[in-house]
Amino acid sequence: MGDKIEKLMKKNKPKASKATKTPKRRKADDTIEDDEEPKEVPSKEPPMSKEPTTGGVRDFLKESVKKLTSREPKNVKMKSKEKDKDKTSREKKTLPSAEKTERETGGSTKIILACRGFCKYLLDMKESSLSTYFDERLAKYAPPSQTFVEWEKNMSKNRSKEYKMNDSGRVHIDVAGKDSYINASHIKFDSSCQEYILTQYPLKETIHDFWRMVSQKRVSRIITMFEPFSDEAIEEFNKIPSTVSPAPTSTPDSVSTGTPVSVSQKSQTRDQIIGTSIRCETTQIKSFFPLFTDHYMNLDNWLINTRKVEVDERNKHWMNMYTVEIVAAECSEANYIRVFNCTTWPWKKVPNEEKKLLALARAPYKDSGSLIAKADKSEPIVVMCDLGLDRSATVILTSVIIELVLAGKTPDCDALFKKMRDQRSNVFTMSMFFTYAIRAALVYLRMKLKLVNDPMSEEVKAMINEALAKVPFISNPKK
Numbered sequence: 001m002g003d004k005i006e007k008l009m010k011k012n013k014p015k016a017s018k019a020t021k022t023p024k025r026r027k028a029d030d031t032i033e034d035d036e037e038p039k040e041v042p043s044k045e046p047p048m049s050k051e052p053t054t055g056g057v058r059d060f061l062k063e064s065v066k067k068l069t070s071r072e073p074k075n076v077k078m079k080s081k082e083k084d085k086d087k088t089s090r091e092k093k094t095l096p097s098a099e100k101t102e103r104e105t106g107g108s109t110k111i112i113l114a115c116r117g118f119c120k121y122l123l124d125m126k127e128s129s130l131s132t133y134f135d136e137r138l139a140k141y142a143p144p145s146q147t148f149v150e151w152e153k154n155m156s157k158n159r160s161k162e163y164k165m166n167d168s169g170r171v172h173i174d175v176a177g178k179d180s181y182i183n184a185s186h187i188k189f190d191s192s193c194q195e196y197i198l199t200q201y202p203l204k205e206t207i208h209d210f211w212r213m214v215s216q217k218r219v220s221r222i223i224t225m226f227e228p229f230s231d232e233a234i235e236e237f238n239k240i241p242s243t244v245s246p247a248p249t250s251t252p253d254s255v256s257t258g259t260p261v262s263v264s265q266k267s268q269t270r271d272q273i274i275g276t277s278i279r280c281e282t283t284q285i286k287s288f289f290p291l292f293t294d295h296y297m298n299l300d301n302w303l304i305n306t307r308k309v310e311v312d313e314r315n316k317h318w319m320n321m322y323t324v325e326i327v328a329a330e331c332s333e334a335n336y337i338r339v340f341n342c343t344t345w346p347w348k349k350v351p352n353e354e355k356k357l358l359a360l361a362r363a364p365y366k367d368s369g370s371l372i373a374k375a376d377k378s379e380p381i382v383v384m385c386d387l388g389l390d391r392s393a394t395v396i397l398t399s400v401i402i403e404l405v406l407a408g409k410t411p412d413c414d415a416l417f418k419k420m421r422d423q424r425s426n427v428f429t430m431s432m433f434f435t436y437a438i439r440a441a442l443v444y445l446r447m448k449l450k451l452v453n454d455p456m457s458e459e460v461k462a463m464i465n466e467a468l469a470k471v472p473f474i475s476n477p478k479k
Helices: 002-034 055-125 128-137 149-153 202-216 235-239 270-276 354-366 393-405 411-423 431-449 455-468
Strands: 172-176 176-182 184-187 196-200 221-223 295-299 302-311 317-327 335-342 381-385
Touching: 055 431, 055 455, 128 411, 128 431, 149 302, 172 202, 172 354, 184 411, 196 202, 196 393, 202 295, 202 302, 202 317, 221 354, 221 393, 270 302, 270 317, 302 381, 317 354, 354 393, 381 393, 393 411, 393 431, 431 455
Parallel strands: 196 381, 221 335, 221 381
Antiparallel strands: 172 176, 184 196, 295 302, 302 317, 317 335
């Protein structure tokens, strides 16, 4: 009997050895399921009987297989849940995206239709070009029942003795409780909420009035066109010797006092400006504000201080941007103004690239100056050039056409022109400025439609190219 038991034990011994190796094979499978449940440690398996039998080993193997098999549905179930979760997540992401696309499509359709109407204005003309159309149909337009009483009473404040300014659109400023004159006009459009003030480049005697207007009308952005050191259209510039160099392209770390100046700090007081900035004499400056960082002007106790000078990196040698502080005589703290000055738009000429005009017209809306509040269409934008009639009017018309089309409205260019003349007589003294404004707007819209994924946009882009043929690039005329 003892021999039989011994033989049986020897027979089962290899099987027992194989059984002890089973957990090692399962270890690889366990690593797949680490996130579902803890690993099984072989040492924690139920101990084998000291006297194992064939049935015991067979039961042990069955139990192991059962455990492995029982896990498979759990794993498949988990993967199924993960797939459902991913599907739900994709559906959630897709839904807002689809809604957004629908909104964008609706918006782009309005723009496309407005752009098509704008093109038809040019394509339906019988005249060979927009310039001919302007000369024959628009150039002689004059607002009905206009008067020029205030312009005639204040001839010393007018840069031009030829081009009159009508009373109906003029800007009123308050000086010591009384209405005072300035050669500036309100420009408002029925179809646009943006208001502009169109004005001449201030004379030496009217610089104070200009900044008073800016302060009283709560202006925070000014677009201007002048060459600071040699502008043919501004006669007094030629009388001042050029003893200074062009404006710096960066802000210095300190001024004459050696005190570091941060343009991100709050408005300075009158005493702080005087204590940390350099005074410049108005008789020696070729601008209506200081062209250098931390220089200030004193205009009858009004302080005009330039805090920062920047250059448009995308359009070098075209536009400088200034952050200017104004402290009124009756105030203690300053307000900030942003000035976008086009330095190389010559008198009686147009830019050699449409993108330059677009950069200037769009500058107030794209400005990210940290010291100035975001552009608000309820506040007027001041636009000026030598007489406030041609270059400045070109900027305004370009800006308004673009604004209307992006709002899904078809611009009536004839009506916009007449509305501008109703408020400021003699705007667009030359057809090339009116023509160039419309050309620049078409170029902008063509670039815009390239980003629109709509079959209709292809048709309209072709219309834009055809319309541009009626608005040829006007070469700068010889003087």
